[in-house]
Amino acid sequence: xxxxxxxxxxxxxxxxxxxxxxxxxxxxxxxxxxxxxxxxxxxxxxxxxxxxxxxxxxxxxxxxxxxxxxxxxxxxxxxxxxxxxxxxxxxxxxxxxxxxxxxxxxxxxxxxxxxxxxxxxxxxxxxxxxxxxxxxxxxxxxxxxxxxxxxxxxxxxxxxxxxxxxxxxxxxxxxxxxxxxxxxxxxxxxxxxxxxxxxxxxxxxxxxxxxxxxxxxxxxxxxxxxxxxxxxxxxxxxxxxxxxxxxxxxxxxxxxxxxxxxxxxxxxxxxxxxxxxxxxxxxxxxxxxx
Amino acid sequence: xxxxxxxxxxxxxxxxxxxxxxxxxxxxxxxxxxxxxxxxxxxxxxxxxxxxxxxxxxxxxxxxxxxxxxxxxxxxxxxxxxxxxxxxxxxxxxxxxxxxxxxxxxxxxxxxxxxxxxxxxxxxxxxxxxxxxxxxxxxxxxxxxxxxxxxxxxxxxxxxxxxxxxxxxxxxxxxxxxxxxxxxxxxxxxxxxxxxxxxxxxxxxxxxxxxxxxxxxxxxxxxxxxxxxxxxxxxxxxxxxxxxxxxxxxxxxxxxxxxxxxxxxxxxxxxxxxxxxxxxxxxxxxxxxx
DNA sequence: ACGAAGTCATGCGAAAACGCGTGTATTTGC
DNA sequence: GCAAATACACGCGTTTTCGCATGACTTCGT
Numbered sequence: 157x158x159x160x161x162x163x164x165x166x167x168x169x170x171x172x173x174x175x176x177x178x179x180x181x182x183x184x185x186x187x188x189x190x191x192x193x194x195x196x197x198x199x200x201x202x203x204x205x206x207x208x209x210x211x212x213x214x215x216x217x218x219x220x221x222x223x224x225x226x227x228x229x230x231x232x233x234x235x236x237x238x239x240x241x242x243x244x245x246x247x248x249x250x251x252x253x254x255x256x257x258x259x260x261x262x263x264x265x266x267x268x269x270x271x272x273x274x275x276x277x278x279x280x281x282x283x284x285x286x287x288x289x290x291x292x293x294x295x296x297x298x299x300x301x302x303x304x305x306x307x308x309x310x311x312x313x314x315x316x317x318x319x320x321x322x323x324x325x326x327x328x329x330x331x332x333x334x335x336x337x338x339x340x341x342x343x344x345x346x347x348x349x350x351x352x353x354x355x356x357x358x359x360x361x362x363x364x365x366x367x368x369x370x371x372x373x374x375x376x377x378x379x380x381x382x383x384x385x386x387x388x389x390x391x392x393x394x395x396x397x398x399x400x401x402x403x404x405x406x407x408x409x410x411x412x413x414x415x416x417x418x419x420x421x422x423x424x425x426x427x428x429x430x431x432x433x434x435x436x437x438x439x440x441x442x443x444x445x446x
Numbered sequence: 447x448x449x450x451x452x453x454x455x456x457x458x459x460x461x462x463x464x465x466x467x468x469x470x471x472x473x474x475x476x477x478x479x480x481x482x483x484x485x486x487x488x489x490x491x492x493x494x495x496x497x498x499x500x501x502x503x504x505x506x507x508x509x510x511x512x513x514x515x516x517x518x519x520x521x522x523x524x525x526x527x528x529x530x531x532x533x534x535x536x537x538x539x540x541x542x543x544x545x546x547x548x549x550x551x552x553x554x555x556x557x558x559x560x561x562x563x564x565x566x567x568x569x570x571x572x573x574x575x576x577x578x579x580x581x582x583x584x585x586x587x588x589x590x591x592x593x594x595x596x597x598x599x600x601x602x603x604x605x606x607x608x609x610x611x612x613x614x615x616x617x618x619x620x621x622x623x624x625x626x627x628x629x630x631x632x633x634x635x636x637x638x639x640x641x642x643x644x645x646x647x648x649x650x651x652x653x654x655x656x657x658x659x660x661x662x663x664x665x666x667x668x669x670x671x672x673x674x675x676x677x678x679x680x681x682x683x684x685x686x687x688x689x690x691x692x693x694x695x696x697x698x699x700x701x702x703x704x705x706x707x708x709x710x711x712x713x714x715x716x717x718x719x720x721x722x723x724x725x726x727x728x729x730x731x732x733x734x735x736x
Numbered sequence: 737a738c739g740a741a742g743t744c745a746t747g748c749g750a751a752a753a754c755g756c757g758t759g760t761a762t763t764t765g766c
Numbered sequence: 767g768c769a770a771a772t773a774c775a776c777g778c779g780t781t782t783t784c785g786c787a788t789g790a791c792t793t794c795g796t
Contacts, residue, residue, distance in 0.1 A: 157527060157540070161451035161519065164526075175743065186785045191744075201530060202539070210792050212743060218530060225526040229451065229519040236454075236515040237447060240491060240508060249492070250447070465773060476755045481774075483753095500762050502773060 159222075161229070163197040166190055167205060167219060168226035175212045197222070234293055238419035241297070248277035251425045255300035257284045258371060259412070262394040263443065264300065267436040271429060278425055286371075291417045298416045298426050300433070302388075302409075312415030313430075315437040318444045322352075322404035323392035325381040329401045332359070332384075340403060341365035341383030343374050352386050352404050359403050390443045406446040412437065449512075451519070453487040456480055457495060457509060458516035465502040487512075524583055528709035531587070538567035541715045545590035547574045548661060549702070552684040553733065554590065557726040561719055568715055576661075581707045588706045588716050590723070592678075592699075602705030603720075605727040608734045612642075612694035613682035615671040619691045622649070622674075630693060631655035631673035633664050642676050642694050649693045680733045696736040702727065 169179040170190060180187035194213070198205050205219035215223065255264055260282065272280055289295035291310060306312030324332070332340060339361040342351050346369035351362040365383045368374045371391070378385040379397045388409050392398055414433055416426050459469040460480060470477035484503070488495050495509035505513065545554055550572065562570055579585035581600060596602030614622070622630060629651040632641050636659035641652040655673045658664045661681070668675040669687045678699050682688055704723055706716050 157531070159523070159527075161455050161523065164523070165451050177743080187744085188746090188786085189784055192783080203530070203534075208744075210743070218533070221529055221533075222526060225522045228522045232515045232518045232522075233449070233451065233454070236512060237449075239511055240493070241447070243508070243511075244493075467773070477774085478756085478776090479754055498774075500773075 157200070157202065159197055159200045160193075163193050163200070164222060164226040164229065166193040167197055168223045168230060170194060170206065170213055171215045171219060171223035231292075235419070237294055238292075238417055241294075242419045242421070242423050245424045247275050247424050247428060249279070249425070250281060251278050251298070251429065252281040252283060252296045253298045253300070253429065254283040254285060254289045254296040256286050256302060258375075258391055259300060259302070260284045263390055263437075263440070267433055270436075271432050274432070275425075275428060278428075291415070291420075297420055297423070298414065298429055301413050301415055302411070303413060304410050306413055306415045309418060310415045311418045311421045312413045313434065315412045315414055315434065316441055316444045317411050318388055318390070318409040319406040319446055320386050320388050320404075320409040321392060321406045321446070322355075322384050322386055322401045323378055323395070323398040324384045324401050325379065325397055326399050328381055328384065329399050332401055332403065337361060339363050343368065343377045343383045343385040345369070345371070345374065345386075352407070354407055355404050356402060388444070389446065393443065412444070447490070447492065449487055449490045450483075453483050453490070454512060454516040454519065456483040457487055457505075458513045458520060460484060460496065460503055461505045461509060461513035521582075525709070527584055528582075528707055531584075532709045532711065532713050535714045537565050537714050537718060539569070539715070540571060541568050541588070541719065542571040542573060542586045543588045543590070543719065544573040544575060544579045544586040546576050546592060548665075548681055549590060549592070550574045553680055553727075553730070557723055560726075561722050564722070565715075565718060568718075581705070581710075587710055587713070588704065588719055591703050591705055592701070593703060594700050596703055596705045599708060600705045601708045601711045602703040603724065605702045605704055605724065606731055606734045607701050608678050608680070608699040609696040609736055610676050610678050610694075610699040611682060611696045611736070612645075612674050612676055612691045613668055613685070613688040614674045614691050615669065615687055616689050618671055618674065619689050622691055622693065627651060629653050633658065633667045633673045633675040635659070635661070635664065635676075642697070644697055645694050646692060678734070679736065683733065702734070 166179065166183065169182045170176065173179040173182055176187035176190045180190045183190065194206060201218070201222070203218050204216050205222060206213040206215050260268070261284075268280065268282060272278075283289060283296055288301070289299065291297075291299060300315070301312075302318070332338070336358050337360060340359055340363070342362060342364050343366050344350065344364055346367050349364070349367050351364060355362065366377065368377065371387065374385050375387065375391065375395055375398070377383065379395065384401060384403055386404055386407075389406065392400055414430055420426055456469065456473065459472045460466065463469040463472055466477040466480045470480045473480065484496060491508070491512070493508050494506050495512060496503040496505050550558070551574075558570065558572060562568075573579060573586055578591070579589065581587075581589060590605070591602075592608070621628070626648050627650060630649055630653070632652060632654050633656050634640065634654055636657050639654070639657050641654060645652065656667065658667065661677065664675050665677065665681065665685055665688070667673065669685065674691060674693055676694055676697075679696065682690060704720055710716050
């Protein structure tokens with residue numbers, strides 16, 4: 157009784173994905189190959205691992221058992237890859253970084269450009285997303301994050317403090333200045349569906365006009381003159397058609413960090429990027445705090 | 447950067463075995479296949495894993511790193527296999543047991559015969575060795591051992607207590623009886639190279655005639671009349687041409703246990719064997735203690 | 737009710753992996 | 767010092783694995 161390690165990986169992916177097609181995509185294979193490997197694994201182990209139902213492969217208890225051990229093996233492989241990467245002294249090959257979309261668009265573009273110019277043999281992949289990619293699973297090698305601490309198994313340095321403030325169109329800003337007591341329409345973030353605290357007491361009336369779950373949309377709404385939005389200073393200042401309004405004085409906002417997994421922190425490519433990024437961000441402190 | 451899990455296993459086996467041929471044998475492959483897989487692994491990881499020296503493949507630091515993680519994965523596979531085996535309710539297929547050679551030869555043969563007759567669909571493999579096989583690595587499913595406790599991650603029940611005593615040829619036994627003060631020649635076990643403690647005080651003179659590292663050889667020497675040997679009662683009584691001599695009264699000796707890994711303890715085949723073995727041994731208590 | 741999108745099974749040809757045989761270099765043993 | 771043994775590289779033919787195409791079947795949404 158023996159089983160191929162790759163077949164175990166296949167079982168794991170099939171349990172994860174729930175269908176042959178999904179597993180095949182994760183493995184970069186054709187789904188018929190996945191089906192054949194599952195059949196082979198079952199005959200090797202001498203028992204069914206999946207029930208073939210009309211809507212997909214349903215793992216049996218034995219299948220789940222195999223998959224759970226394969227998950228452990230998968231973590232070993234991830235760790236190995238990170239450790240090998242951390243030992244890599246070469247400044248060539250792939251490097252994947254991730255950062256929030258708007259930070260890339262309005263702040264990081266120059267340093268990314270500078271980096272690509274300085275290290276032409278490194279092919280840089282930039283994943284601009286608001287999702288926190290899993291650095292354990294090597295979804296990215298290095299991340300620039302807006303948060304209050306670097307995180308569990310990650311290592312990081314703080315790039316800069318940040319503040320937020322209120323922004324609106326010039327026309328709306330004038331209207332508010334003319335009549336501070338009129339109700340102020342807010343466009344707020346879904347996670348924080350309330351008028352910001354610490355608003356200036358000169359503006360007593362507030363109401364929430366709309367709630368978005370995306371900062372790009374919030375900014376667009378503010379630019380359309382639909383109301384006042386709270387956003388980090390760097391974003392408000394960089395947005396055409398928006399001016400800062402004194403409704404909300406500059407407030408503390410989560411810091412910007414550069415983080416990486418401990419294992420890859422010392423990798424040459426990761427270090428090279430950090431050494432360019434840190435002074436770049438430190439020199440632009442004025443963009444982030446008043 | 448990705449690597450096949452089976453290639454990791456190949457790297458592990460090559461580090462273990464030290465040569466392509468050894469690794470290939472462990473994997474059940476031709477050694478050229480091992481060589482190809484190593485080359486592929488190196489190109490996948492983008493670095494050398496082995497130095498090709500004249501006397502074999504010498505792992506680099508990176509190779510050792512890969513192998514160490516593969517070892518962890520190998521343990522996962524072993525655990526999985528044991529867990530699957532522990533869930534196996536069928537009374538068919540392979541079952542491997544191990545016991546000391548002499549215990550099999552002089553005690554266990556009847557119960558083994560009985561078991562094979564009762565479960566003809568189980569193909570029983572018996573590994574008669576004095577080496578302690580690694581039940582974690584599934585070198586055997588069930589072991590009958592002479593020791594003072596079942597062990598770390600293993601589960602076991604005590605089959606019987608045991609005693610040892612002194613044995614010699616009838617001629618030598620008579621000579622000793624005639625003149626208890628003449629020097630008594632001992633044939634002793636290498637691990638315990640001394641005259642046994644607690645010898646009867648009627649026999650004041652002792653000397654070690656020879657030392658062996660194997661009980662079969664000790665018994666043969668005793669049977670050849672070369673001296674007195676200490677051995678477990680079951681062995682002395684079962685050995686032609688040997689009689690018990692009163693030089694060493696019956697002494698405590700390590701118990702006999704049946705042990706298995708916790709994961710496989712409840713497997714149907716393992717239970718079936720235990721359920722036949724335990725009453726068999728309990729009913730033969732007289733063979734082991736005076 | 738019916739088409740669209742999803743699931744999986746099966747058969748065939750292409751591609752990759754594999755085992756075998758041969759040849760070379762080094763080490764081991766007599 | 768020479769033969770045998772061990773360890774590896776390379777090339778060739780076979781076996782196995784794989785991807786694609788086709789078809790059956792179920793589910794979902796209009």
